[in-house]
Each structure stands twice: as structure tokens, then as C-alpha cells.
Amino acid sequence: MAxxxxxxxxxxxxxxxxxxxxxxxxxxxxxxxxxxLYDAMRYAAIGGGKRLRPLLVVAACGLxxxxxxxxxxxxxxxxxxxxxxxxxxxxxxxxxxxxxxxxPTLHKAFDESTAVLAGDSLHALxxxxxxxxxxxxxxxxxxxxxxxxxxxxxPSGMAGGQMMDLAASExxxxxxxxxxxxxxxxGALIGFCLEAAAIMxxxxxxxxxxxxGYSRDVxxxxxxADDLLDVEGEEAKTGKKVGKDSVKGKETFVSLLGxxxxxxxxxxxxxxAIEHLQSFGGEADLLREIARFAVARxx
Amino acid sequence: MAxxxxxxxxxxxxxxxxxxxxxxxxxxxxxxxxxxLYDAMRYAAIGGGKRLRPLLVVAACGLxxxxxxxxxxxxxxxxxxxxxxxxxxxxxxxxxxxxxxxxPTLHKAFDESTAVLAGDSLHALxxxxxxxxxxxxxxxxxxxxxxxxxxxxxPSGMAGGQMMDLAASExxxxxxxxxxxxxxxxGALIGFCLEAAAIMxxxxxxxxxxxxGYSRDVxxxxxxADDLLDVEGEEAKTGKKVGKDSVKGKETFVSLLGxxxxxxxxxxxxxxAIEHLQSFGGEADLLREIARFAVARxx
Numbered sequence: 001m002a003x004x005x006x007x008x009x010x011x012x013x014x015x016x017x018x019x020x021x022x023x024x025x026x027x028x029x030x031x032x033x034x035x036x037l038y039d040a041m042r043y044a045a046i047g048g049g050k051r052l053r054p055l056l057v058v059a060a061c062g063l064x065x066x067x068x069x070x071x072x073x074x075x076x077x078x079x080x081x082x083x084x085x086x087x088x089x090x091x092x093x094x095x096x097x098x099x100x101x102x103x104p105t106l107h108k109a110f111d112e113s114t115a116v117l118a119g120d121s122l123h124a125l126x127x128x129x130x131x132x133x134x135x136x137x138x139x140x141x142x143x144x145x146x147x148x149x150x151x152x153x154x155p156s157g158m159a160g161g162q163m164m165d166l167a168a169s170e171x172x173x174x175x176x177x178x179x180x181x182x183x184x185x186x187g188a189l190i191g192f193c194l195e196a197a198a199i200m201x202x203x204x205x206x207x208x209x210x211x212x213g214y215s216r217d218v219x220x221x222x223x224x225a226d227d228l229l230d231v232e233g234e235e236a237k238t239g240k241k242v243g244k245d246s247v248k249g250k251e252t253f254v255s256l257l258g259x260x261x262x263x264x265x266x267x268x269x270x271x272x273a274i275e276h277l278q279s280f281g282g283e284a285d286l287l288r289e290i291a292r293f294a295v296a297r298x299x
Numbered sequence: 300m301a302x303x304x305x306x307x308x309x310x311x312x313x314x315x316x317x318x319x320x321x322x323x324x325x326x327x328x329x330x331x332x333x334x335x336l337y338d339a340m341r342y343a344a345i346g347g348g349k350r351l352r353p354l355l356v357v358a359a360c361g362l363x364x365x366x367x368x369x370x371x372x373x374x375x376x377x378x379x380x381x382x383x384x385x386x387x388x389x390x391x392x393x394x395x396x397x398x399x400x401x402x403p404t405l406h407k408a409f410d411e412s413t414a415v416l417a418g419d420s421l422h423a424l425x426x427x428x429x430x431x432x433x434x435x436x437x438x439x440x441x442x443x444x445x446x447x448x449x450x451x452x453x454p455s456g457m458a459g460g461q462m463m464d465l466a467a468s469e470x471x472x473x474x475x476x477x478x479x480x481x482x483x484x485x486g487a488l489i490g491f492c493l494e495a496a497a498i499m500x501x502x503x504x505x506x507x508x509x510x511x512g513y514s515r516d517v518x519x520x521x522x523x524a525d526d527l528l529d530v531e532g533e534e535a536k537t538g539k540k541v542g543k544d545s546v547k548g549k550e551t552f553v554s555l556l557g558x559x560x561x562x563x564x565x566x567x568x569x570x571x572a573i574e575h576l577q578s579f580g581g582e583a584d585l586l587r588e589i590a591r592f593a594v595a596r597x598x
């Protein structure tokens with residue numbers, strides 16, 4: 001497993017602290033019986049996770065000289081959606097997980113009904129964040145961000161991919177089907193991170209191909225690495241249960257390709273992702289490092 | 300129980316057909332394994348419900364000469380949020396209901412995980428609808444609608460009220476607390492319906508007081524009527540289980556005031572709501588009829 005470069009390590013630490021700080025502020029406790037809801041949202045959202053999606057937003061915004069505060073708020077919105085999806089995904093009627101980010105899942109620490117509501121609340125919060133003028137001075141940009149995130153999170157994006165995943169337990173998927181499923185389930189939200197930077201950078205639609213290619217390849221590489229971690233990883237490092245996929249008899253990139261070819265495929269995708277950035281100079285180095293990190297991480 | 304006027308009856312039938320038609324179009328089945336998700340969303344969203352919220356939007360838009368198609372799309376968005384909240388609210392870990400709008404609840408007809416995802420999908424869909432240019436030609440108006448709906452649906456609105464409702468089973472609420480709870484749980488979304496018309500009608504903030512007063516009073520009157528129906532209603536007409544509140548030992552307007560005073564209070568609120576509309580002429584008649592219907596309905 002490759003060493004994480006110091007620059008990326010610092011960038012991950014910094015964004016972790018910044019996203020925590022923003023969640024702390026936006027989720028300050030109300031002085032009524034909703035406080036339990038906010039406590040639950042804070043429990044799920046603060047102090048955990050790699051913050052990969054916010055980092056992708058910030059790194060891509062670096063290409064277009066977009067202010068860090070604006071990038072961070074968009075990162076906060078996409079992380080809100082990501083956290084809500086984890087909370088609902090962990091529910092007993094879904095994946096039924098007890099451990100997430102190294103601590104009990106939200107419905108274990110609180111209860112199921114609070115977990116449903118906290119997920120729903122983080123979902124709405126994401127759109128509240130994007131629509132607020134603190135995110136971007138141009139309302140048309142904010143509106144495009146909202147439209148893009150709603151699409152990426154909804155039935156034609158992430159939620160649609162989760163449904164495919166549920167349906168997958170009743171059929172046998174081939175490589176094309178698993179690829180399509182993951183492009184929706186995890187790829188749509190990762191795609192949003194790059195698209196958001198293009199929206200804020202006012203990049204014309206016809207010039208977004210490199211960024212879209214990058215996010216598609218990084219998203220799949222990231223997922224293959226996740227599948228490998230489920231087979232090879234340690235619970236102590238990943239902070240969640242491992243070996244779940246094979247127990248459930250779910251087809252993954254690893255079950256279909258084998259470990260060796262899956263790792264080769266992930267490496268190929270990372271090289272391809274970096275290739276998409278060839279027209280950029282040093283300002284894209286963080287995106288290149290994130291691509292390498294997607295497969296080199298141990299958690 | 301008062302007779303529903305013919306005009307309102309026709310308006311309810313018409314909007315029911317229109318909202319069904321819009322859901323039919325927007326939820327056309329995809330040709331992959333997400334079709335089960337869309338089936339579930341259609342099951343919950345099409346062919347049921349009073350469509351009170353879309354009707355409120357349309358009626359309020361009538362005050363400002365806003366096109367019916369625009370009003371209907373905003374009504375579709377708020378109904379998507381309403382339906383998602385019912386789907387999640389009916390889950391076993393929440394209210395655990397078997398019957399909704401006269402048929403088995405979504406998790407009974409499908410399964411719990413599909414119900415969670417269908418609710419989440421309708422939630423995202425609402426914002427996708429509002430952000431789309433078909434809803435309004437002015438992006439700034441669309442953005443304000445998004446911001447307002449996100450606030451009304453999230454932890455400082457509907458979801459916050461639902462949390463208060465869950466917390467209420469562990470304490471004894473007084474009238475002020477029940478009022479506050481209901482102003483969030485059902486009032487925030489009803490408030491959005493009127494606010495949306497004000498946004499599209501470009502009504503200055505300082506001139507929105509009558510509409511806000513109307514929605515606050517109608518929202519509470521509607522909730523008191525709901526509490527009365529839970530005590531006095533028939534399952535065949537309400538399409539859902541009755542007598543639930545007292546079984547759960549929940550404080551309601553009826554448990555706190557008694558039936559007689561609760562009905563008087565509802566009637567008073569309706570009169571007050573209509574009073575808020577005094578500066579409007581015949582163009583507000585539909586809003587006046589809706590206010591009366593809020594307490595006269597038997598379902």
C-alpha cells in the first residue's frame with residue numbers, strides 16, 4: 001500500500017477540520033425538543049469520514065480560482081447528502097450495520113426513528129445550504145448547483161443506484177451491470193463534485209469533458225478499492241464491518257474480476273483519470289493525488 | 300358536517316387529475332432495475348390524497364395572476380415532499396401504519412427498504428422539479444422557492460416538528476407546546492404553499508402578512524380537524540386508521556381542549572383565516588372555501 005503524500009495528508013486534515021467547523025455552526029442546538037434531532041445529525045456528520053467529496057470540490061475549484069469558502073459550502077452540501085445516505089443505508093431494513101466510521105451507527109446510538117429523521121433532515125439541509133447566498137453571489141449559479149445535486153441524489157442518481165443494489169441480491173449481475181449500478185450509487189455524487197466546480201467556474205458545457213472523464217474514472221476506481229477493502233481490509237482501519245459483500249452473495253468488481261485483475265483495473269482507471277487532466281498544469285496536482293489516493297488508501 | 304360547495308368540489312377533482320397526470324409523466328418507468336423504485340414512488344404518489352397543498356398553491360397563485368402550469372409544478376413539488384413524509388412516517392420504526400389513503404402503506408405493498416428509498420427519491424425530486432426552468436422563467440424566483448421549501452421541509456420545519464412529535468411521547472405537552480409542534484410538523488409545509496405564491500407574485504416581504512396569517516390559521520384549523528377525525532372519523536372515509544392518538548397517549552388539541560372546545564377553536568381559526576383575506580375580492584374566494592373545507596371535511 002502506497003504512502004500518502006504529505007501534501008494530500010495535510011489537505012485531508014485541513015478539510016476535515018473545516019467541514020467539522022461548518023457542521024458545528026450550522027447544526028448548533030436549538031433550545032427545544034428538536035435538540036435530539038440536531039444531536040443525532042451532529043453525531044452522524046461531525047468528526048468522521050475521509051471528506052473525500054468536499055476535498056474533490058475544493059481541488060476542482062482550485063482549477064478555476066474559486067474562493068475556498070464557496071468551495072467549502074458546496075462541499076458541506078454534498079457531504080450532507082453523503083452522510084444522510086450512509087445513515088439511511090445503515091438502517092436495519094437496509095444494510096443493517098452496527099458500525100460506521102469507527103463508532104456505533106446512528107440508529108444504534110440513538111434509535112431508528114431518529115435515524116430516519118436525521119437522514120431526512122441532512123437531505124433537506126443540503127439544499128438549504130446551496131440555496132443560501134453565502135454559497136455563491138450569483139443566484140443562477142446556486143440554482144444550477146441545486147438542480148445538479150437534486151439529480152445526482154435522486155432516483156436517476158444515487159437513490160436509483162441504491163435500488164439497483166437492493167434488486168441485485170435477487171439476480172446475478174455481470175460487469176456492465178455492476179459498473180452501471182456503481183456509476184449511479186457512488187458515481188453520481190462524485191460526479192457532482194467536479195460538475196459543481198465547472199458550474200462555479202462557468203466552464204462551458206462542451207469544455208467539461210475532461211472533468212467528467214476524471215470523475216467517472218476516479219469514482220469507479222474508488223469503488224473497486226472499496227470492494228477490495230471489504231475483502232482485504234481491517235475493521236479497525238475501515239471503521240466498518242468488512243467481508244459483508246461475500247456474506248450477502250453480492251457481485252462486486254472483486255467477485256467478478258478476482259482480486260488481482262480488480263486491482264489492475266483500479267490502477268488503470270487512476271492512470272486514465274490523471275490522463276484526463278493533461279491540459280491542466282500544477283493547479284491540478286491535488287486532483288491527481290486524490291486519484292492515486294482513491295486506490296492507495298487503507299480505509 | 301357542512302356540504303362541500305360545488306366550486307370547491309370541482310376544484311379538488313380537477314387538481315387531483317392534474318397532479319396525477321404530472322406525476323405520471325415525471326415518474327415514467329425506466330428500463331432497468333430502478334423500475335421497482337419508480338413503481339413504488341408511483342404507488343405512493345398517484346391516485347390518492349386530497350391534494351390540499353397543491354390546491355392551496357393554485358388558489359394563492361390566483362391572487363397574483365400566476366399561470367396555472369407554474370402553480371401546478373410548485374404544487375407537484377410540495378406534494379412530493381408531503382408524500383415522502385407520509386411514506387417515512389408510516390414506517391414500522393415511526394408510526395407503524397398499515398393503511399394510508401385507503402390502501403396498504405408503501406412498506407406493506409412493497410417492503411421497508413424500498414419505502415425508505417422511495418421517500419428519499421420523492422424528497423430529492425421535489426427540488427429537481429423546483430429548479431427546472433419549466434417551473435418559472437426567472438431563475439431567482441426558482442431559487443427562492445428552493446430555499447423556502449428546503450427550510451420548510453428540514454429540521455427547522457417539518458422534520459423538526461416530527462422530532463418534537465416523537466419526543467412528545469415521553470413528556471406531557473401543554474397547549475402552547477402542541478401548537479408549536481403542529482406549526483412545524485404540518486404548518487411549515489402549508490405555509491410554503493402561500494409563501495410560494497407570494498414569491499412568484501413578487502409580493503414584497505412587508506406585504507405578505509395577510510397570507511402568512513391565513514396559512515398559520517388554516518394550518519392549525521386543519522390539524523384540529525385532523526385530531527377530531529382521529530376521534531370521530533370512520534376508517535372507511537379517512538382511509539387510515541383512526542383512534543391512534545389516544546392509544547399512544549399523545550396529547551392533541553382534542554385531548555387538551557375536549558371535543559367541543561376544539562371544534563369551536565377550529566371554527567374561530569377559520570373565521571380568522573378568512574378575516575386575513577379581507578383586502579382581497581372575489582379572487583380569494585377559493586382560499587376562503589379551502590379554509591372552510593379544512594374543518595368541514597370527513598376525510
